[in-house]
Amino acid sequence: xxxDHSHNEDQIDCGSRVNDSHKHKDKYKHKEHKKDKEREKYKxxxxxxxxxxxxxxxxKEKMKHKDGSTDKFKDKHKEKxxxxxxxxxxxxxKKEKENGFASPHVKSEPEDDLYHSPKFEKSLxxxxxxxxxxxxxxxxIKTENDKKAKKRKQENEDIKSKKTKSKKGEVADGKKKAxxxxxxxxxxxxEERYTDGVKWKFxxxxxxxxxxxxxxxxxxxxFYYDGKAMxxxxxxxxxxxxxxxxxxxxxxxxDIFRKNFFKDWRKEMTxxxxxxxxxxxxxxxxxMSEYFKAQSEARKAMTKEEKQKIxxxxxxxxxxxxxxxxxxxxxxxxxxRIEPPGLFRGRGDHPKMGMLKRRIRPEDIIINCSKDSKYxxxxxxxxWKEVRHDNKVTWLVSWTENIQGSIKYIMLNPSSRIKGEKDxxxxxxxxxxxxxxxxxxxxxxxxxxxxxxxxxxxxxxxYFIDKLALRAGNEKEEGETADTVGCCSxxxxxxxxxxxxxxxxxxxxxxxxxxxxxxxxxxxxxEKRVFKNLQLFMENKEPDDDLFDRLNTSILNKHLQELMxxxxxxxxxxxxxxxxxxxxxxxxxxxxxxIPAKILSxxxxxxxxxxxxxxQRAPPKTFEKSMQNLQTKIDAKKDQLSEAKRELKSAKADAxxxxxxxxxxxxxxxRKAVQRIEEQLMKLEVQATDRExxxxxxxxxxxxxxxxxxISVAWCKKWGIPVEKIYNKTxxxxxxxxxxxxxxxxxx
DNA sequence: TTAAGAACTTAGCATATGCATC
DNA sequence: GATGCATATGCTAAGTTCTTAA
Numbered sequence: 001x002x003x004d005h006s007h008n009e010d011q012i013d014c015g016s017r018v019n020d021s022h023k024h025k026d027k028y029k030h031k032e033h034k035k036d037k038e039r040e041k042y043k044x045x046x047x048x049x050x051x052x053x054x055x056x057x058x059x060k061e062k063m064k065h066k067d068g069s070t071d072k073f074k075d076k077h078k079e080k081x082x083x084x085x086x087x088x089x090x091x092x093x094k095k096e097k098e099n100g101f102a103s104p105h106v107k108s109e110p111e112d113d114l115y116h117s118p119k120f121e122k123s124l125x126x127x128x129x130x131x132x133x134x135x136x137x138x139x140x141i142k143t144e145n146d147k148k149a150k151k152r153k154q155e156n157e158d159i160k161s162k163k164t165k166s167k168k169g170e171v172a173d174g175k176k177k178a179x180x181x182x183x184x185x186x187x188x189x190x191e192e193r194y195t196d197g198v199k200w201k202f203x204x205x206x207x208x209x210x211x212x213x214x215x216x217x218x219x220x221x222x223f224y225y226d227g228k229a230m231x232x233x234x235x236x237x238x239x240x241x242x243x244x245x246x247x248x249x250x251x252x253x254x255d256i257f258r259k260n261f262f263k264d265w266r267k268e269m270t271x272x273x274x275x276x277x278x279x280x281x282x283x284x285x286x287x288m289s290e291y292f293k294a295q296s297e298a299r300k301a302m303t304k305e306e307k308q309k310i311x312x313x314x315x316x317x318x319x320x321x322x323x324x325x326x327x328x329x330x331x332x333x334x335x336x337r338i339e340p341p342g343l344f345r346g347r348g349d350h351p352k353m354g355m356l357k358r359r360i361r362p363e364d365i366i367i368n369c370s371k372d373s374k375y376x377x378x379x380x381x382x383x384w385k386e387v388r389h390d391n392k393v394t395w396l397v398s399w400t401e402n403i404q405g406s407i408k409y410i411m412l413n414p415s416s417r418i419k420g421e422k423d424x425x426x427x428x429x430x431x432x433x434x435x436x437x438x439x440x441x442x443x444x445x446x447x448x449x450x451x452x453x454x455x456x457x458x459x460x461x462x463y464f465i466d467k468l469a470l471r472a473g474n475e476k477e478e479g480e481t482a483d484t485v486g487c488c489s490x491x492x493x494x495x496x497x498x499x500x501x502x503x504x505x506x507x508x509x510x511x512x513x514x515x516x517x518x519x520x521x522x523x524x525x526x527e528k529r530v531f532k533n534l535q536l537f538m539e540n541k542e543p544d545d546d547l548f549d550r551l552n553t554s555i556l557n558k559h560l561q562e563l564m565x566x567x568x569x570x571x572x573x574x575x576x577x578x579x580x581x582x583x584x585x586x587x588x589x590x591x592x593x594x595i596p597a598k599i600l601s602x603x604x605x606x607x608x609x610x611x612x613x614x615x616q617r618a619p620p621k622t623f624e625k626s627m628q629n630l631q632t633k634i635d636a637k638k639d640q641l642s643e644a645k646r647e648l649k650s651a652k653a654d655a656x657x658x659x660x661x662x663x664x665x666x667x668x669x670x671r672k673a674v675q676r677i678e679e680q681l682m683k684l685e686v687q688a689t690d691r692e693x694x695x696x697x698x699x700x701x702x703x704x705x706x707x708x709x710x711i712s713v714a715w716c717k718k719w720g721i722p723v724e725k726i727y728n729k730t731x732x733x734x735x736x737x738x739x740x741x742x743x744x745x746x747x748x
Numbered sequence: 749t750t751a752a753g754a755a756c757t758t759a760g761c762a763t764a765t766g767c768a769t770c
Numbered sequence: 771g772a773t774g775c776a777t778a779t780g781c782t783a784a785g786t787t788c789t790t791a792a
């Protein structure tokens with residue numbers, strides 16, 4: 001791949017999540033990694049992007065802060081310090097020369113794109129994509145007259161009665177039945193869509209499944225404090241079991257985890273327990289821990305029949321609670337079980353790790369359903385917090401969790417209409433970006449020269465988001481979550497500038513923790529103007545100051561919205577991921593390869609995207625072993641091949657002597673055997689390459705969230721690859737719309 | 749206009765499942 | 771039929787963006 005989308009795969013491999021409190025963020029050292037030639041291919045870029053050549057302008061670096069913005073958007077606690085800095089900076093830059101350019105706010109869409117003025121758009125906000133998306137066909141606004149409404153109601157009734165009827169006979173052979181009569185798949189993508197924010201007209205469901213109640217430990221399983229057995233109250237015991245279950249995990253050795261746990265645990269203790277248990281170090285949970293391990297072993301050792309019984313019970317629960325009726329259709333619910341209580345396990349250095357995640361009761365639950373539906377029943381003697389009928393949202397059930405105070409939801413499965421439509425729309429927005437990305441790139445390049453600091457910052461940030469597929473980077477409340485950043489929240493300490501490094505000019509080294517505390521490490525050459533701007537942004541700042549002190553995600557997204565309707569920072573990630581896949585597939589697939597080789601090419605294209613998006617995973621624990629196993633298989637296959645070749649040779653010799661039909665046939669069959677073994681060997685070798693390359697890269701995230709599935713479907717169709725080789729069952733369900741609609745000519 | 753809250757998407761890890769091999 | 775392994779699925783945290791309230 002050519003272009004400017006350079007991305008250093010070094011970040012993979014040294015990129016384990018930094019979640020050890022003792023590993024301070026700026027202490028991590030990166031190893032230098034061998035540059036695998038294969039991976040070298042994955043330097044990302046769009047060919048249409050490479051002409052960002054640097055005009056050798058003399059940069060007029062230090063611009064006056066003409067905007068005089070209030071900076072209210074940055075953390076208050078930093079504001080004062082920052083203001084002081086800005087003042088001093090302003091004083092300094094005023095002496096410098098101005099270039100006199102004001103960056104124009106051009107908003108022009110390609111002519112083939114329908115375009116409305118922002119004002120007009122606002123009034124039509126909910127319908128915007130209907131009006132814009134070339135292939136995301138709007139169909140007429142769905143307005144139901146009474147007749148239609150009645151019909152719909154009748155249909156809903158029909159579905160309900162069908163459901164109860166089938167349920168009677170289903171209990172015993174539920175699964176079989178589902179397999180025997182695959183219901184006709186509903187092609188929602190061929191139907192009209194709602195507008196004006198209405199998400200559904202009819203919604204009926206059975207509510208959530210609660211976590212099973214706490215079962216006290218048998219009396220022989222003891223907790224010891226300071227060496228003495230101690231019987232805990234059920235409340236305190238339950239929380240103690242949460243800790244005991246995690247005893248083998250590294251978490252329980254961390255100070256913050258232990259401190260938070262102990263604090264919350266004490267809240268559950270009786271006053272007597274509280275007086276007695278004052279030191280976590282004196283607590284001995286090992287018996288509890290052993291008990292749970294034994295239980296888990298016992299579960300594994302259950303007979304087939306017992307396992308079958310549990311499976312059937314789960315299936316019944318799924319059938320009862322796992323589906324809802326939304327409009328005229330039975331739809332699968334994604335997460336119908338309420339999260340059970342336990343200890344909060346944040347990712348990375350989370351200040352709240354170890355806190356008690358409390359049990360959710362019916363009284364915490366808000367139910368959302370149709371007025372004219374049969375409401376879910378709370379457990380006997382209990383009440384819901386509220387039953388509401390809001391059809392402008394997609395959730396069925398919600399509650400507020402106690403760790404961050406955020407709301408959790410029960411929503412539909414990705415295969416549902418409501419999720420599928422949104423997903424489709426997401427890719428259509430990304431395709432619209434494709435049409436105007438050149439214009440947007442030209443604009444932000446122009447903005448690098450702006451005399452307004454805020455515009456320069458915005459333009460450089462956008463360049464990073466586009467070039468490196470960085471996330472937007474919202475501000476986070478300090479002390480509430482792990483210290484992670486995205487583009488707009490980058491701090492000075494997260495980048496290093498090298499005017500020259502390893503034979504390249506203007507290199508920026510990024511080193512920060514992103515979402516989920518996954519490390520982002522990358523060294524990229526940037527354009528001189530970007531480099532100079534970064535120097536300017538970093539001037540007179542402390543390491544923990546914001547790099548882009550005049551920018552936040554809301555400012556950035558507001559600007560993007562002006563450039564293209566529906567454009568946000570996230571769209572760049574989707575766009576760049578999808579376009580990269582499409583380009584890589586074109587580049588890597590060759591007609592004469594067999595199917596396994598083509599699939600390797602697909603995976604490599606997918607991998608290129610995963611590297612671009614920094615989707616990492618911890619190397620599987622069994623990785624080395626499984627590679628070894630595979631190598632053993634390969635060696636065995638090689639032996640088998642040479643044996644087969646020997647046999648072929650002798651058969652040929654035999655045939656030369658005898659010159660009869662029998663020996664000719666023998667040669668033929670030996671030849672076929674050699675061929676077959678060669679194919680098998682190749683398949684294994686391909687598998688080994690694929691696995692090795694995938695050691696620390698997670699392909700799933702990009703496949704599921706960033707790659708327009710129609711690109712993959714088209715590729716499958718073009719090369720005669722069964723789509724099952726690319727998407728598993730769940731993925732095929734999620735992407736049913738794409739599988740149905742994309743033909744081999746589809747272009748992202 | 750801005751901050752807070754709500755809604756929804758994206759994320760990696762843990763566990764369950766099911767298939768291949770002995 | 772048991773075992774071991776790879777893959778699929780479930781779970782829920784952590785993001786982004788949209789919406790509402792002050």
